[in-house]
Amino acid sequence: MPRFPLLPVQPDKFTLVFLVFLMVVTTAILVGRFAMKNEQTSTDSPSDLVSVSPVPTAPASGAAAAPEKATRYVVKTIDGEATFVDAASRAGLDATATFRVAQALRNMIDFRRDWKEKNRVAFVFDTKGDKASSEDQGRPGMPAAVRVVTDAGEHDIFLYRNLAGKAFYYTKRGDRARGGGFLRYPLDFRRISSQFSQRRFDPVLKRWQPHDGVDFAAPSGTAVHATANGVVTFAGVQTGYGNVIEIRNRPPYSTLFAHLSRFAKGIRIGTRVKRNEVIGYVGATGWATGPHLHYEVQVDDVPKNPLTVSLPPAEPLQGRDLSRFASRSETLEDLL
Ligand SMILES: [Zn+2]
Known part of the structure; x- marks a missing residue:
């Protein structure tokens, strides 16, 4: 049995073998990470735009854990891209x-208006990813x-993936990211020509009064969309x-x-x-000085600012689904 002057306790044969094994595994992990980083820097320039970090699911318990089992989640962080599609x-x-993914984010972000190159996107991939049909949002690669x-x-x-077996994207609170909720904007507009306000000088009436909605300037004939499911309670002239x-x-x-040039086919009370x-x-x-849409959102019949009012989510998770979701999203959120 050889002696090891640097070790406080002289190991027996079994401990020695174990220590050497531990060193080999550690080295393998380190080399693996180094290689991955190098690969990233060689394929992407500038190099700091994408960072890939494998994340261990649990602290390595014992040296027996193989490196590929120790990493379940992979995080990719992107910035500096001109569009969300480029980042994705x-x-x-x-x-x-x-x-x-873009559809799921649509109620939170207007990709055309809010996108800036400095925006950062982080993606977490679950490498264990379960098998699913191609129509399902839980398919591999999502x-x-x-x-x-x-x-x-x-x-x-x-x-x-809910208990019924379907996978969807949810907000942090467990609401379907894209369900029967509200669209923020009812049309493709040029600019906002008048903001919601408690008191503004009305250019037509020539007097101060509240402006209960938002005016979106757009060419005459631009399509106006319902912002949520509902029933028409009035369609006529006021x-x-x-x-x-x-x-x-x-x-x-x-x-x-309001101020519509005409109604779409079939739009009448009760539709x-x-x-x-x-x-x-x-x-x-x-009373309009030029073509625009006057749009109001009322909550309990009280006009709210359509640009900032909190809009209802749809199909929230409940019961056991919600508690399962909460623990999963907590794990994932730590990685973002
Ligand atoms: Zn108006």
């Missing part, structure tokens, strides 16, 4: 995955969690508002669209409309 493709998402950091803050979505549509959405919400369905077209009927 850089993280390795295919076109389908990119589309589904990120388990995504965080987009914009000027407005952090927007997170988490992929969760003094001031011109051609106007009122929709009762899920309580306590209702929405109003059921779906979110994003075209209900009419921009015009300048009633």
Whole structure:
């Protein structure tokens, strides 16, 4: 038995073998990480835009854990991309995955208006990923969690397979990221020509009064969409508002669209409309100085600022699904 002057205790044969094994495994892990980093820097320039970090699921207990089992989640962080699609493709998402993630984030981010190159996107991939059909959002290649950091803050979505076996993206609170909720904007507009305000000088009436909605300037004839599912409670002419549509959405919400040039086919009192369905077209009927949409969101019949009012989510997780989701999203959130 050889003696080891540097060790406080002289090991027996078994301990010695174990120590050597531990050293070999540690070295293998370190070399593996180094190689991965090198690969990243050689394929991407500038190199700091993508960082890949394998994350151990649990602290390595014993030296027996093989390196590929020790890493379940892979995190990719991207910034400096001109569009979200560029960021997603850089993280390795295919076109389908990119589309589904973008759809899931749509209620939180307006990709055309809010996207800036400095925005940061983090993707967490679950390498264990369960098998699923190609229509299912839980198919391999779909990120388990995504965080987009914009000027407005952090927007997170988490992929969760519910007890019924279907996988969808959910917000941190367990609401379907893209369910029957609200769209923020009812049209593709040029600019906001008048903000919601308790008191503004009305250019037509020439007097101070509240402005109960937002005016979106857009060319005459631009399609106006329902912002949520609902029932038309008014479609006709009102003094001031011109051609106007009122929709009762899920309580306590209702929405109003004014100054329309005309209504879409089939829009009358009692018509059921779906979110994003075209209900009419921009015009300048009633008291309007030019073509625009006057849009109101009312909560319990009180007008709220459509640009900032908190809009209802849809199909929230409940019961056991919610508790399972909470523990999973907590794990994933730590990685973002
Ligand atoms: Zn207005």
